[in-house]
Amino acid sequence: MGFLRELTEEYLGSLKYVARIVPREVELPRESPDIVAVVGPRRSGKTFVMLRSVERDLAEGLQALYVPLDEPSLRRLDARRFAEMVREEYREGRVRLYMDEVQDWEDWDSKLRWLHDVKDFQLYVTGSSSALQSSEIPSRLRGRYVSRLVLPFSFREVARAELGAEPSTFRERGALKGLLREYLAWGGFPEVWLYRSREKAVALLETMFYRDIVERHRVREPEALLELAYVVLSSYASPVTWRSLARSLKGLGVEVDAKTAASYVEYMRQAFLVFVVKRFAYSERLRARSPRKVYVVDPAVASLFERPLDLGRRAENVVLVELVRRGCEPGYYVTSRGREVDFAAKCGGSLRLVEVCLEVEEGHVRKVAEAMRELRLREAELVSWDDEDEREVEGGRVRVVPLWKWLLGA
Template identity: 35%
Template sequence: MEKAIGEILSEWFAKDLPELVEREMDVPIEGGQVVALVGPRRAGKTSLLYQVAKRLLREGYNRRNLAYIDFEDVRLGSLGSSHFSVFLKSISEHLEEKEGEGKIVLLLDEIQRVEGWESWVRTLHNFGKYWIAVTGSSSRLSTAEIATQLRGRYIPRLVLPFSFREFLRLKGERTDPTAISTPEGRGRILRLLREYLRWGGFPDVAKAAGEDRKAELLRVYRDTIFYRDVVDRFRVRDVSSLEAFSRMLGESLGKAFSISKAEKSFRSAGIKKSKRTLSEYLRYFESAFFLFTVEKMGNKARERALQPKKVYPIDPGIYGIYT
């Protein structure tokens, strides 16, 4: 295992960092707390780690002051809690503290694959010499789970698909007011706005050529979120009822969604599902970053809680899957 970690770090020192669309997000890794990047899968969490690395290199860090480690690397497949000493020895051997600051930056991607990862991160943080950012699969690492595991030592950052401004930057368009100062500029922006509203801002979807490929990617994302981030993560046994509930949600995107009406729909189909179970189903989809809910405005919390919530997709492209 020590050899594998050493190889990965040596490859990092020689690796060319990818060209990126600059995300409009602050990742305050220098603040002393662990930064945890969470959000829907394929939204660009790994790219954001590379963005942090590129920023630090511009600010005077060198490659031996920081490291990006992908724990999905097959060579680290057997890495577990018993290997912490080996990991610590390897990074101490290959990395060095930034002169004048005494810090080493660790960018740990898909950290949840390491058994006992939370103890690793807490221990590294307690040493005081490491600035740490972590990402994890939404099927294994949620904001609530990170809060439990890291116990106040972290700052969460929700990574969503591209905003429209970031989407324009990907397409090579200016994002300042002069971009719409001419009829041609306004026409291009309106055309790209229609594309964004139809296909959304998931990076690979936005980059994909052709509508068939974009639609295919979105369907894959939907199915992966459903089976891995909801069914597997929450150990749902009645998958057919969950699928029916998912279709109800899809047909209600942008509208008020009533748990009571959903319960009646199941009952009319001869399926007994309590309102509590259906409320849990809704929470599962929110936890998986598939959608979010908005309460009806009101002065009293009880009144707001009793009213149907509106449901919105995490990305505009999800609308198209159901229409």
């Protein structure tokens, strides 16, 4: 067994020491003509997903290697010498290379392009959020990539790990809703969830803030950025404009203009700390001029800024993250009468209208029906805490779905 296969076996062996494994539903493409870039927030499980994929490949008799490029003996290898090392391990046939900490490989972008172009390898790459962010990948790989987003655990992942099958009795449904309350409090970052630890959540957020944002973007006034982050994160799921953020900071004695406020929020977005949602409209000018809504990547972040837990906002945020996880592009919608519906999400070739309301009232139904007429949709969803039924409206229907069921994929 050569050096690269020994490294692979060492890292696969480390999976035995994971205290509790929550099976992930993230699937990396089995075959792709492009480099697969595995992206997502810090400590969300990108390396774990890659190792599990290597393990599966080897079990199926495929040729696969896990390559941690922070290994000192690999950092300065040129692409051809590295390819020779792979061929010493696997003499012929296509080899699947799972390359971690790719930012530590000198001139990694040109080396990856060469490895891709020789057609011997299927490449999967990921790296540190503080040094390699998804916004860099398109320009540096010059169109030779497809990305896969790895987010913290979904509720469905933790529910299947903790409780197993979908509930069928009142006991099982009660246990599931209790688990959902825990999830809304602790979120899905693996270490935070598994240990239910506020200290781990604080440490994670501090690392994301200082390494992935302040150091990564060389922010000259981190105190101003910290104040803005506090305002944004504590008012998640609420409409904001860059001018309103600047005014809020001025009230705190911090002078930041609207352009700088926009840049700071963009840094947070690039670090996968927040999602920025625009208004859904067919007019690009209207979209650009309307307020944004900023959501946090995980309930654990909200828990550090919100006491007591705001169940309604937390549920709305979790639905937003789940829409992103399912590959949708969410926006919020404002009807001609000025009524706001939480999400009008582009999902593939269709538009999905979703309103989150813990207790369904007739006003929610009328508002969603109005949006349906304007958007020419025949179906919409009201996500509740407990209610489940269907409401017939003019030209279509509104499905009322409990939050737990919607998160499980209803």
